[in-house]
Amino acid sequence: MEPEHVVIIGNGIAGVTAARHIRKLSDKKITIVSAESDYFFSRTALMYVYMGHMKFEHTQPYENWFWKKNRIELQKGFVERIDVHAKKLYLKDENTIGYDDLIIATGSKPNKFGWPGQDLKGVQGLYHKQDLEQLEKNAPNNKVCTRAVIVGGGLIGIEMAEMLRTRDIPVTFLVREESFWNGVLPSGESQLINEHILNHHIDLRLDTNLEEIIADENGHAKAVKTDKGDVIECSLVGLTAGVTPNIDFLKNSGIDLGKGVKVNRFLETNINNVYAIGDCAEQHEAIGNRRPIEAVWYTGRMMGETLAQTICGNKTAYQPGHWFNSAKFFDIEYQTYGWVFSERNKKETELHFHWRHSAENICITIAYDAETKEFLGINTFGIRMRHEIFDRWLTDKKDIFYVMEFLKDANFDPEFYKNYENDIVEKFNSAFGTQINPKKKSWKRIFASS
């Protein structure tokens, strides 16, 4: 008997993780269809290729023989249409692929909000491999690209700014908010990043919107106009105002769509044997504090792991644990565990304890419940923390006093680094009138499983 055929559209982290785990658990026939690249690569690393830290091959976690050895068939092609009744995919090159199970893992595409001139030459996002290739053409150096304007105050925007700065290209950064990423970060941290951006010689314009991109006679962007009335001459416009699910090809397929592909907790769509995972999946109902669509790298990975279980006969609901994430803003590493909301989004019951180093770019913010003092989450800048420890503390609902007392257990900085737990706890004590004495790091506690 022919083994069941699982077809996955998209070779990003979600699709590839699903494929790998299905292979671990079964002998099903697996095909991954992608038009973006021959082999899986880590999207998050594209910036390092432009900056010259790595070559594109280095972004590929598996060697090229891996796929054949694991019997994962890779098909290059662009899916134009799906017939869910005939269980068939129609590719742009007029090939068709039949499936028994279909996994949609097509990820996202950069947002465009209908700005005049948004489709001009020299205007681009940064998401796909092709965007990187485009950027090499648009901005190989500061002779070709005399100035870049980046629109959108998020993680991709600041990455793009960092990339362009490595080639000494002047960058103007238009951010809609009055402080960088302050929809996510509390004000102290947002302020720290504002300063860091300016320190890297970026013309940061807060509280500024794009109105129009102006074309030259060749249909190439030559300037942008902001809502402040400024006209900024530039040769590149980076659109990095977030992403939306990449699902246009699913219209009229009968698959239930919202902003993304609607899925239940088992990652199933309204059509039998059709599933969606990763950035393009939209939960019917948000899980906890999470948004229905999470364009986060590791949630794609987790959905892939979960769906592989379901497809291989162990029906499993997607249950993301405690929220965590990380990023890097130029030279400042950022980690977050649990929930620390910005002033804009936080409830009244969420209070923050903030500590910032007097000279270095190091700070932490701990969120806790006003009544119960329960520890809700932590943001760290310039300090690395241990994921396992915070995951456990969140599960155990420890209070902020406990977190302070055992903070040294959580430190994950490299050896010989200066530690700041004593300073942090000292400030905490003076703010709360407590007399907490931070406990020495203990392997026993770190390895204790709760």
Add this chain to the structure above:
Amino acid sequence: MKIIQKIGLVIFLIGLAIFTVLPLLGTFILNENSLGQIVQEKNIKSAVFIENLKDNIVNKEFSGMQELSPVVAKALKSANETHTENKEYDKKIYTSTSDMASLIGKKSGSGFIVNNKGLMWLLTFGLGIIGALMFITPQVVTLGKKGIKNDHIYHQDSTNRGWIAWLVFIFLVSFYIVLYFASEYAVNWTYLLDPTSEALSGNPAGHWFVYGFMYCVVMVVMAVRMYIKYRHNVYQMVRTTSVLFFQIVFAFLIPEIMVRLQMPYYDFKNAFPLDYDFFFQWNLKSLLDSGGIGLFILVWGIVLTLIVVPVMVYFFGKRWYCSWVCGCGGLAETLGDPYRQHSSKSLFSWKVERWLVHGVLVFAVGMTVLTLISFFTASGTVIGIKTSSIQNLYSLLIGAIFAGVIGTGFYPIFGNRVWCRFGCPLAAYLGFVQRFKSRFRITTNGGQCISCGNCSTYCEMGIDVRAYAQKGENIVRSSCVGCGICSAVCPRGVLKLENGPEEGRINPTEILLGNDVDLMTLVNKKRSS
């Protein structure tokens, strides 16, 4: 700043150019007196050879070793042929032509270079150091804010296997070939360092002294680069200082001072089997003949290998040696740092590595066993195998070609730890302990890895760090030298070098942190049923 760097580069290149052409320059005239000295020192009994030298070399002017060396070689060869024919084996000369030419060259040098040692030092080493520092120090400013700065490594011909890298490769390989196989061409270099050598040990400099001195200079200059590049990273600063200290004090100064004090030349940190000739007959004899200090060295050498090494590896991993103490490691971490990204991470390389490095270890141990049997039975052969030919084979293949020519010469092409990874028998030994009985591991931080690949790219030992990090699995590979760069370049703070309890050190995980625990239990249950 850019201008200072450019001037620095030019000055450095001038110094390097003078240093490079030096072996082909100079005037050599051997007088009767010096010949007498050589004959006496080397206990030369061959009248044929002495006559030949008197006729063809003495009081004649040679310009450059390239003129003198062939004449010496010819004389040596024809003398030995004559004696072989006449079965006068006691008159045969067993010194190699290279060594004989070096000896004669050293005694007969005259002219500008020999008379202006200080000036020549300034024009070579001096310009090299000044130029390099002028190029490197402005990086405090040009690299920008402190933090990991690997910008443009893959855009530059020097660090992306471009033409500059190939030139460096040719230079390094040629340098090592001269050092190991044509030391007579190093004679002019030795003159530059005679004053230094005489100040330290009381003896004129030989080509190994040139190498030792250069090693220290290169490490110091390139350590300045390390200090600047990794100025935000205390681990790198401390580690660099440590390798520098052990190189300068233990590998360079102490042995020279010991010679001055009539003691054997010995590097106290050089552990067997990296120090492969420790148990060779000549070394054991010289140690046993040196009284108390010789005996101490003998005991220390054995204790170092059998007790200090495993105990230290148990507590700290092999990094205490490979990236804090070892000279080869020291050069790799300073001079080799710009090339660390070239070590291959393919599965194929890993297979080759395991066979090769363990093969060398077996070879080294086998050779030592033979040597010791020979030593105690006072016989040159063991079960029909000539001990000295095994030793010579090892010295040539492993000691010279692998450790020297390939090990360092191939830095710009194959990465900076070719020798440590594929050839070092001590690394293989340390690795066994590290893999199976150690508190050391690289911890990966839960589910934070985004598989970007910086860690793998910059791992000098060719470990695919990412493969472990993306699974949330601790890294306990035997080859890891604990340089800490993977942790330094990780943009998400995923990796940390740790010496922790052995329990939980090896932690294969199926599902990463982030998914709810229930799922993990389910999967684990499914796996075990």
